Amino acid sequence: MDINDLVRENIKNLRPYSTARDEFKGQASVFLDANENSYGSPLPANYNRYPDPLQLDLKDAISKIKGVPIENTFLGNGSDEAIDLLFRAFCNPGKDNVIVLPPTYGMYEVSANINDVEIRKVNLLPNFQLDMEKIAETIDKNTKLIFICSPNNPTGNSINREDIETILANFNGIVVVDEAYINYARQKTFIQELTEYGNLVVLQTFSKAWGLAALRLGMAFSSTKVIDVLNKIKPPYNINQATQDLAFEALKNIAQVNDWIKESVAERDRLSKALTALNIVKKVYPSDANFILTEVTDALKIYDTLVDQGIIVRDRSKVTLCEGCLRITVGTKEENDKLLTVLENF
Numbered sequence: 001m002d003i004n005d006l007v008r009e010n011i012k013n014l015r016p017y018s019t020a021r022d023e024f025k026g027q028a029s030v031f032l033d034a035n036e037n038s039y040g041s042p043l044p045a046n047y048n049r050y051p052d053p054l055q056l057d058l059k060d061a062i063s064k065i066k067g068v069p070i071e072n073t074f075l076g077n078g079s080d081e082a083i084d085l086l087f088r089a090f091c092n093p094g095k096d097n098v099i100v101l102p103p104t105y106g107m108y109e110v111s112a113n114i115n116d117v118e119i120r121k122v123n124l125l126p127n128f129q130l131d132m133e134k135i136a137e138t139i140d141k142n143t144k145l146i147f148i149c150s151p152n153n154p155t156g157n158s159i160n161r162e163d164i165e166t167i168l169a170n171f172n173g174i175v176v177v178d179e180a181y182i183n184y185a186r187q188k189t190f191i192q193e194l195t196e197y198g199n200l201v202v203l204q205t206f207s208k209a210w211g212l213a214a215l216r217l218g219m220a221f222s223s224t225k226v227i228d229v230l231n232k233i234k235p236p237y238n239i240n241q242a243t244q245d246l247a248f249e250a251l252k253n254i255a256q257v258n259d260w261i262k263e264s265v266a267e268r269d270r271l272s273k274a275l276t277a278l279n280i281v282k283k284v285y286p287s288d289a290n291f292i293l294t295e296v297t298d299a300l301k302i303y304d305t306l307v308d309q310g311i312i313v314r315d316r317s318k319v320t321l322c323e324g325c326l327r328i329t330v331g332t333k334e335e336n337d338k339l340l341t342v343l344e345n346f
Contacts, residue, residue: 001172003198003225006090006144011233019053019236051241054231058244061251066204068191068221074230075239079180079203079218080107082230083147086201087115089229090144090174098145099138101130102320103154105178108147123320128155128285130163144173151181154316154327156287158187168197174226176201181289183209183261184268191221198223208290209261212250215243264290268330274340275328281343282324291329299324302346309342 004012020034032038037048059070066073076082091098093116100108102121112119120143122134135146146167150159168175177190179202190202201222207213217239220230250257268287275294276284280302283295296302299317303326306313314327330336 007229008092011089016232017236021053047241050237051244053236055239055244058248061248071224072221072227074220074227076218077238078216079205082218082220083107084111085230085233087111087117088233091117096142096144100147103322104149105153128157129160132163147176149178151185151288154293156285156289156293158185158288168200174199174201178203180205180208184290185288210257217243217247264330267336271336278343280346291327293325293327295325299326305346311339
């Protein structure tokens with residue numbers, strides 16, 4: 001399979017915007033090429049210069065942790081930017097289609113609607129795994145992308161690895177494995193499979209385990225052919241300098257992040273056991289993420305009661321296969337204790 005055969009014709013022929021930083025290579029001390037404010041910034045740090053459009057220093061630091069070469073790495077304004085660019089690169093509006101697997105992350109469908117691309121939904125099985133037979137029946141010659149969220153949001157479970165590998169080996173399109181919650185999972189990342197599958201895109205994020213949700217920084221890892229296309233169509237300076245600087249500093253504190261992950265997993269297990277013991281809880285689903293999907297006796301009333309106590313969870317009771325469920329993020333020990341006290345007294 002040739003990735004170039006999947007790329008939209010207008011994208012193949014696109015001449016990307018050339019920035020001042022793209023045209024200049026080498027060292028210099030006087031920059032009079034990009035119409036920046038030469039005097040500096042009204043801030044403690046100067047942000048008057050445009051940032052590196054390809055974020056090479058940050059990608060280099062990420063590669064040392066992830067083990068993925070720079071040329072196989074794309075950085076976006078959150079994973080949402082990478083999702084949107086995949087639609088723009090590979091899906092012809094009004095012609096092509098993509099497959100999503102509800103219940104799952106809602107941004108896949110939103111991006112499809114924005115880009116006028118048909119969404120084909122194949123619901124997960126009752127155990128929240130892939131309906132492989134139905135997926136195979138739904139694919140046609142215009143199916144360009146399949147989105148697989150693993151661990152899945154909002155169910156929390158990891159998708160069977162063998163099923164994902166089967167799709168990768170047999171689907172003549174792009175398979176997007178969204179690993180936003182992989183740091184909390186028992187399952188290994190699909191990053192190690194990049195060299196085997198040229199049609200694999202792995203999404204990860206700094207918003208969860210790394211605690212940098214406010215920076216809006218997402219990662220996409222794939223073959224160089226896919227990454228080159230994403231770099232070709234992205235906005236010139238999509239990652240601002242402040243985000244690059246702060247993320248670079250955060251990468252030096254991986255020990256702290258690993259400690260938080262261990263603590264979150266321990267709290268997830270403690271919270272799951274405590275929720276299971278409550279008479280208002282009908283079922284607690286196993287989770288590989290930093291949240292727990294919980295079926296309760298009266299989702300709306302319990303949700304409103306928690307809101308009255310200043311505790312916000314996510315009501316998922318109207319989502320396919322999640323009827324009567326609340327999605328509860330694992331908080332600190334103190335936050336989880338407060339939650340449990342309210343639920344015990346409900």
